[in-house]
Amino acid sequence: KPPTATGVDPVINSTLPEILWSNLSKFESLTAYECAVSGRKYTHLEIYKLSRSFGTSLLQSSLSRNDVVGVVLPNVPEYAIVMSGIWFAGLIATTLNPIYTQDELAHQLNLSGAKAVVTTNTLAPILQNVQRSKGSRVRSIMVVSKEAPPRWAHSFSDMIKTKVDDSVLMNSSGGFDAREHIAAIPFSSGTTGLPKGVMLTHSNLATNVLQFNSPGFANIKQCDGNKETQERMIGVLPFFHSYGMTCVMNTCTLRGAHCVTIPVFSKEVFIKVFREHQPTFINMVPPLLNVILNLPEFTKKEFESVDTIMLGAAPVGKALINQVLKKAEKFILVQEGYGMTESSPVSFLTPATANNEKLGSIGQPLPTTVAKIVDPKTGDIKSANEGGELCVKGPQVMKGYWQNEAATKDTIDKDGWLHTGDIGFFDNDGYVFLIDRIKELIKVKGFQVSPSELEDLLRRIPKVADCAVIGVNIDLWEAPRAYIVKKDESLTEEEVHTFLKEKAAPFKQLTGGIEFLKEIPKSAAGKILKRVLKKMYEEKKKL
Numbered sequence: 001k002p003p004t005a006t007g008v009d010p011v012i013n014s015t016l017p018e019i020l021w022s023n024l025s026k027f028e029s030l031t032a033y034e035c036a037v038s039g040r041k042y043t044h045l046e047i048y049k050l051s052r053s054f055g056t057s058l059l060q061s062s063l064s065r066n067d068v069v070g071v072v073l074p075n076v077p078e079y080a081i082v083m084s085g086i087w088f089a090g091l092i093a094t095t096l097n098p099i100y101t102q103d104e105l106a107h108q109l110n111l112s113g114a115k116a117v118v119t120t121n122t123l124a125p126i127l128q129n130v131q132r133s134k135g136s137r138v139r140s141i142m143v144v145s146k147e148a149p150p151r152w153a154h155s156f157s158d159m160i161k162t163k164v165d166d167s168v169l170m171n172s173s174g175g176f177d178a179r180e181h182i183a184a185i186p187f188s189s190g191t192t193g194l195p196k197g198v199m200l201t202h203s204n205l206a207t208n209v210l211q212f213n214s215p216g217f218a219n220i221k222q223c224d225g226n227k228e229t230q231e232r233m234i235g236v237l238p239f240f241h242s243y244g245m246t247c248v249m250n251t252c253t254l255r256g257a258h259c260v261t262i263p264v265f266s267k268e269v270f271i272k273v274f275r276e277h278q279p280t281f282i283n284m285v286p287p288l289l290n291v292i293l294n295l296p297e298f299t300k301k302e303f304e305s306v307d308t309i310m311l312g313a314a315p316v317g318k319a320l321i322n323q324v325l326k327k328a329e330k331f332i333l334v335q336e337g338y339g340m341t342e343s344s345p346v347s348f349l350t351p352a353t354a355n356n357e358k359l360g361s362i363g364q365p366l367p368t369t370v371a372k373i374v375d376p377k378t379g380d381i382k383s384a385n386e387g388g389e390l391c392v393k394g395p396q397v398m399k400g401y402w403q404n405e406a407a408t409k410d411t412i413d414k415d416g417w418l419h420t421g422d423i424g425f426f427d428n429d430g431y432v433f434l435i436d437r438i439k440e441l442i443k444v445k446g447f448q449v450s451p452s453e454l455e456d457l458l459r460r461i462p463k464v465a466d467c468a469v470i471g472v473n474i475d476l477w478e479a480p481r482a483y484i485v486k487k488d489e490s491l492t493e494e495e496v497h498t499f500l501k502e503k504a505a506p507f508k509q510l511t512g513g514i515e516f517l518k519e520i521p522k523s524a525a526g527k528i529l530k531r532v533l534k535k536m537y538e539e540k541k542k543l
């Protein structure tokens with residue numbers, strides 16, 4: 001039986017910045033974001049003011065309400081200014097992974113119709129190539145950098161000096177509808193097919209940050225202006241992904257926390273951040289926690305300050321958590337979250353009161369969120385302890401996929417249930433445990449890899465007749481593996497790897513291996529039988 005929802009207004013008709021800064025007066029002068037590498041930092045009041053200047057400046061350039069702006073940045077303190085500037089201006093941000101190849105950047109920017117891009121000095125030339133390519137609508141490139149940007153780009157440093165014009169910024173008065181106005185379009189392949197734009201509205205993102213931070217859920221205190229008790233977070237999960245965006249960045253702004261941003265992960269910087277900043281609340285993905293576990297430099301001393309570890313985005317092994325807790329030699333609250341880009345992203349979280357007694361569970365539905373487990377074929381509701389597809393419903397569920405009504409209808413049914421493609425069950429206490437995934441999606445260290453996207457790329461190799469990509473478990477983690485039917489017998493694994501290296505980001509590479517087959521197993525209707533391939537792999541592993 002779905003639990004009753006309480007605590008958060010089901011519909012929020014405020015702009016996202018209005019919600020994010022609703023507590024600002026309490027902690028204006030405290031540090032909000034600080035770069036782990038350069039030490040560059042901004043107070044909460046500076047972030048607020050500079051966002052409004054940046055938003056004004058965007059509207060004084062050639063952009064107007066509802067235009068899409070691409071954001072191609074690593075985790076830097078300015079990320080918060082860029083995003084909030086876009087939101088203050090009533091523009092829409094499409095966020096991209098800065099390690100994407102030029103083709104991948106072009107694809108997302110073109111599909112979302114981005115008219116401008118914010119990026120770094122290093123990446124600017126790649127984005128200039130994108131701007132010049134067929135199908136691009138990008139008219140301007142803005143560069144966040146200490147150095148002067150190239151002649152053809154705009155300087156972020158100049159833009160944030162713009163005098164704020166309240167009359168052009170967006171607020172919730174008048175005809176504003178938070179459920180309609182899109183704030184961000186991150187990309188996700190959802191339960192099937194290619195990556196699609198996910199339309200998250202101001203209401204979706206504002207509601208989700210409040211749901212996540214509602215009493216009893218994320219164990220993070222609201223800052224009351226006292227620096228000693230201000231929560232310290234690590235900004236290592238990418239802000240371009242909804243997990244980092246809502247649970248780290250927007251949570252830091254709302255709670256008045258201090259977030260140390262890590263632009264590129266390195267062991268040295270990571271350890272330095274723990275030693276110098278003594279984090280209290282850390283958001284992680286399981287592979288990152290595994291890194292900590294295996295670093296000899298990480299001792300109980302590094303964990304002294306940590307009150308809470310929040311995990312999610314990929315299955316969290318109970319054994320891994322227990323090993324980390326053993327290393328810490330103290331009680332740390334472990335909260336596991338579950339979500340999808342399509343739900344802003346959080347829908348489930350272990351409540352703080354669970355006291356680590358439900359490790360391995362994704363927790364309970366957030367306030368105003370309801371969930372059910374159904375038979376994926378018939379839709380019949382399953383009882384407690386019976387496995388089935390997890391479906392969720394709540395104000396954080398996306399408006400739909402960008403310009404893709406068919407995919408939207410396949411994912412959100414007529415009654416508003418988001419079909420997650422994940423298989424799990426409710427236990428007798430109302431906690432959900434995940435056991436499988438029926439969708440095609442592969443999660444590599446928490447990042448999405450769409451098998452269809454890789455299959456489309458592989459089919460572009462002239463020597464490939466047919467192919468299929470699945471996710472396989474190597475050690476603890478998932479990795480993409482390809483099955484290929486040759487058109488030309490001379491095709492080698494190396495040729496395939498070389499081709500893909502140029503076309504796809506590092507985490508999409510075929511680290512699960514390549515196998516050549518005479519034929520790809522398919523159903524009578526021509527659908528690839530991925531279960532058969534997975535079984536073949538398991539059999540092979542046993543040998």
Ligand code: 4UU
Pocket residue numbers: 188243247311312313314315316336337338339340341342345346347348349362420421422434437443446447448
């Ligand atoms: C097993 O990964 C995410 C969102 C992650 C998230 C959200 C809120 C983490 C912590 C949190 O508090 O989004 P996507 O869209 O990249 O991927 C969604 C998919 C899910 O459908 C599921 O298959 O990622 C997988 N996933 C998980 N799997 C997400 N969280 C978990 C989890 N355990 N805890």
